[in-house]
Amino acid sequence: MSGRGRFFSWARFAGVLVKEFIQMRRDRVTFAMMIGIPVVQLLLFGYAIDTDPHHLPTLVEMTEESPILHALTTAMDTSEYFDFIGISTSEAESDLALRDGRATVILTVPPGFDRDMIRGLRPEILLTVDASDPVAAGGAIGAINGVVNTAIAQSLTGPLAFAAGAPAPFDMVIHRAFNPEGKTSTNIVPGLLAVILSMTMVMITAVAIVRETERGTMESLIATPVTPAEVMLGKIIPYVFVGYVQTLVFLIAARVLFDVPFEGSFLAFFLGFNLYIVVNLAIGFLVSTMARSQMQAMQLSFFTILPTILLSGFMFPFAAMPGWAQALGTAIPATHFLRVVRKVMLKDGGLREVAPDMLAIAVILVVVVVVALRRYRQTLD
């Protein structure tokens, strides 16, 4: 009995199957993505993502030496939640470090701490944690009590042994800076701007440029006296406006729907998002030089979006990632823009605080533009 007329022919089915495998193998980009995505994502994100951050940069604000305090900071250091980065001598200095992101934790010790403690006056230590990312701050706050008790038990020996009671002979006051209620949306919503802009800008630009080549209109276009600069600027500027509209929608939604504050300098924010839009358009342009079809442009854009979400500190605390993952994250513009937005919106940041992040984005922009232009020249001839 032949397969003809049957509802299901194995020969026909095998024909389709074999054809599909041949086409899959020939489409190199798709094939690379099929193998590459799971491997890269698993290795990258499996190891990189840790929601319990360690090694938070910590600054001690104090005016005099204190042996007990020394024991405390040593204990905090060995807990691996805190990394002491230095000593601050004034509130203004600590405040700036917290706002520009150099420090995540400030340990403020009042003058005469040892003396007051020995006298049983229960002095207060202030632990100020940057809670703009409540996930990153949570682990440290949870760990602090255990750390303190251990430190006290170890250091209150000899003549001080009398003070080593069950409750610690001082009070620890925890202050969640920038986000006193520890709301997740306060942290996530500003970060979303970085992700949304990146997602749409890269993809729209890449697809718009590839479409011109794919449909054959690029050939006619470059046969006219139009210059490459005219084509690229003309094609890209409309999407800058799309980015403006998205940012405006975002700002309104953040305020009205999520009640996210806008504390800092609008100028810093304005310069930041313009720079960020430009760097994303440049990445879209770079992607377009690698893709042959709109479909491939979509796939490649998608490939850039996942690290933006996972490695930038948007979804998971940047401080919790291992060093190599932080290095990768540093190469992603969203990592820096995220800091700009959070600093400005939540931490009352101005140009001075966001300057290092802006510089980082500018460096990435230069690299991307140089690579993209080199590739663009190659594809013309």
Next chain:
Amino acid sequence: METGSDHADDIAISVRGLTKIFGTRKVVDGFDMEVKKGAIYGFLGPNGSGKTTTIRMMCGLLTPDAGAGHCLGLDIVKQSREIKKRVGYMTQKFSLYEDLTIAENLDFVARMFDMPNRKQQVLDAVRDLGLEGRAHQLAGTLSGGWKQRLALAACMIHAPDLLLLDEPTAGVDPKARRDFWDEIRRLSAKGVTVLVSTHYMDEAVQCDHIAYIAYGKKLIDGAASEIPSQIGLHTFVVTGPDLTPLEDRLKQDAAAGQVIRFGSELHVSGTDKAALEALAQREIAHGTHVWRAKKAGLEEAFIYLMAGARDNFGTEIGAEIGAEPEGAS
């Protein structure tokens, strides 16, 4: 405007030794050509013979790897930007924006050429096309024939001196093709030089001058009527019953040279006139078929040339997969 002092005023294109290499493949190999102003110059040749690449070099889209030449008196390597302003190039594939209207497409092209009185030019072009009522129709909804005419109007909007048409009528019905060629001849009469590539013999004979290209080389060129005699091809037309067995038999016969079936006729051609005539005498004596000598036509000539040319895809076809699919045609 004329800068090439050594070029006569009536020459639109003059190139020598034009060569283009893609990877390891010489797509165009030492190409020479001279085109008179106002002439219609036809490019013929199999797919992948280098016609498109040659046309792209004429208008500055590709830089030749070797060779030099002038186009409208301008150097094709150094003055490609100037050339672009005076050339209209119509690509193989419909290359206007399907999601723009007819008027919007024309307006866009007019802007690309910095036309001073753009609005009027667009209105005129729409009127000349006879599409006044449909100016706001999307180009993507036009039929194949109308798309070709719109594309031609778009590359004529800046009144170029030279038109480069790359297989402009592929996939267009015969009536639309005829209309298209009427338009080409009108433009030529106005002094526009036209360089056109085609696969159709009826279009080839409309050209003032044709060049046959294969594997990147020009095999022959001349007026359409001269080409068969240039090759020295002689043809007999054979009619009668049961042509298929005769065709099979003649194809084994060295004296028959080239045997082509044209419906109810066989065209037997060869360059050895004596051998061909002897064969005809023997067959006529046989008495079953009618053998009649005829002047060899273009079609016989081109099939003869194509058979002599080496296969220009050859072993490198594997390298073409995934590479620029139309780049080498």
